[in-house]
Amino acid sequence: MAVRSTGVLPPFWTLVEAHGDELLVHARKLAGDEHGEDVLQDALLRALRAYPRLRHAEHLRAWLYRVVTSAAIDLHRRRRNEVVTDEPPVQATVDDYDDGAFEQLIEPLSEPTRAALRLRFVDDLDYEGIAARLGCSPAAARQRVSTAVRTLRESFA
Amino acid sequence: MTPLPESLLESVAAAAVREGLADAIFTRLNTPLGRLLVVQGPSGIIRIAFETEREDAVLAEIARTLGPNVIASDRELAPARDALSAYLEGDATQLELPVDLRLTTAPFRRVVLEELRSVPRGQTVSYGELARRAGNPRASRAVGSACARNPVPIVVPCHRVLPSTGRLGNYGGGPERKRVLLELEGAIPRSLRPT
Numbered sequence: 001m002a003v004r005s006t007g008v009l010p011p012f013w014t015l016v017e018a019h020g021d022e023l024l025v026h027a028r029k030l031a032g033d034e035h036g037e038d039v040l041q042d043a044l045l046r047a048l049r050a051y052p053r054l055r056h057a058e059h060l061r062a063w064l065y066r067v068v069t070s071a072a073i074d075l076h077r078r079r080r081n082e083v084v085t086d087e088p089p090v091q092a093t094v095d096d097y098d099d100g101a102f103e104q105l106i107e108p109l110s111e112p113t114r115a116a117l118r119l120r121f122v123d124d125l126d127y128e129g130i131a132a133r134l135g136c137s138p139a140a141a142r143q144r145v146s147t148a149v150r151t152l153r154e155s156f157a
Numbered sequence: 158m159t160p161l162p163e164s165l166l167e168s169v170a171a172a173a174v175r176e177g178l179a180d181a182i183f184t185r186l187n188t189p190l191g192r193l194l195v196v197q198g199p200s201g202i203i204r205i206a207f208e209t210e211r212e213d214a215v216l217a218e219i220a221r222t223l224g225p226n227v228i229a230s231d232r233e234l235a236p237a238r239d240a241l242s243a244y245l246e247g248d249a250t251q252l253e254l255p256v257d258l259r260l261t262t263a264p265f266r267r268v269v270l271e272e273l274r275s276v277p278r279g280q281t282v283s284y285g286e287l288a289r290r291a292g293n294p295r296a297s298r299a300v301g302s303a304c305a306r307n308p309v310p311i312v313v314p315c316h317r318v319l320p321s322t323g324r325l326g327n328y329g330g331g332p333e334r335k336r337v338l339l340e341l342e343g344a345i346p347r348s349l350r351p352t
Contacts, residue, residue, distance in 0.1 A: 008217075008220070008221060009220065009225035010217065010220065010225070011216040011217060011219065011220040011225060011227035012220075012225055012226050012227055012228060012230050013183070013216070013227055013229045014213060014216060014227075016161075016166070016228075017229075020161040020166070021160055021161055024161055024165075037162065037165050040161075041165055041168055041172075044169045045169060045172055045173060045176070045178070047175050048169075048178045048179075048226055048228075049176075049178060051225055051226060052180075052224055052225055052226060103285055129194075134309065
């Protein structure tokens with residue numbers, strides 16, 4: 001069922017019923033089969049929190065794709081943080097963490113941009129740390145990461 | 158493409174309700190009257206639609222009235238589902254569900270529907286008599302349109318309103334559903350019984 005864009009927001013569930021299947025495919029692509037459903041569930045709740053405040057009813061499908069993308073990136077960051085903080089000093093933690101999904105997500109970007117994103121989300125460095133590694137100012141590092149995230153979101157829209 | 162698991166959607170719905178994000182919840186229920194769309198708002202059942210109505214139009218009206226966060230959940234509406242199923246399948250003689258009549262904005266129609274709620278199972282009332290009870294004996298035509306646009310049929314029993322001619326009269330869901338409901342309640346007029 002196609003959801004028409006009008007000035008009035010359609011009932012949220014008509015979007016879920018129209019696009020839910022493809023959003024799950026998208027979530028699995030970003031977060032892996034194992035975490036796809038968690039990402040989608042998180043994304044739908046985030047979408048419900050924001051939906052009544054949307055200022056127009058256009059491009060709702062693209063908007064939902066962006067919400068799923070954000071949820072996938074956040075899950076990735078959370079899991080990375082968990083691994084870092086739980087890591088014993090010598091012995092490597094046994095975990096099922098897989099960078100494949102993240103690398104796949106950032107694959108379309110240029111290598112310098114990918115490097116900035118890895119430093120931010122995989123190595124979990126702050127902008128000072130990223131700046132030091134890239135040899136630029138913290139403001140420039142922040143700019144580079146946020147531009148890259150925006151590009152990623154738009155590429156899934 | 159693997160379809161979306163029902164359990165995922167139910168989890169989203171449950172979390173949304175817990176967080177107070179849902180403006181309305183709906184469910185689809187198969188009954189002897191066909192498929193019903195049942196919508197619950199913050200203070201009760203706000204809408205029941207027979208399958209003769211377009212679902213997207215019904216839900217769009219709910220979104221305009223209560224807000225756009227309209228979600229589906231069989232589990233959250235389990236009490237209403239159970240009550241309606243039991244009543245329509247003849248396992249229960251009472252149907253008591255909280256009702257929200259805010260979709261009926263015209264004041265007289267609202268009074269008519271409120272009055273109608275006190276017509277018990279097994280009894281019927283004429284359009285004229287209901288007009289009198291609602292405070293305007295000459296308004297039987299307006300009573301007719303109040304019933305025709307009853308947003309919560311079955312629970313607000315507009316099927317119990319009959320023309321004084323002894324015929325079945327009109328019904329929002331079609332006369333056949335009216336007959337089924339009246340037969341279920343043992344209130345089919347003598348003139349309409351099979352001879």
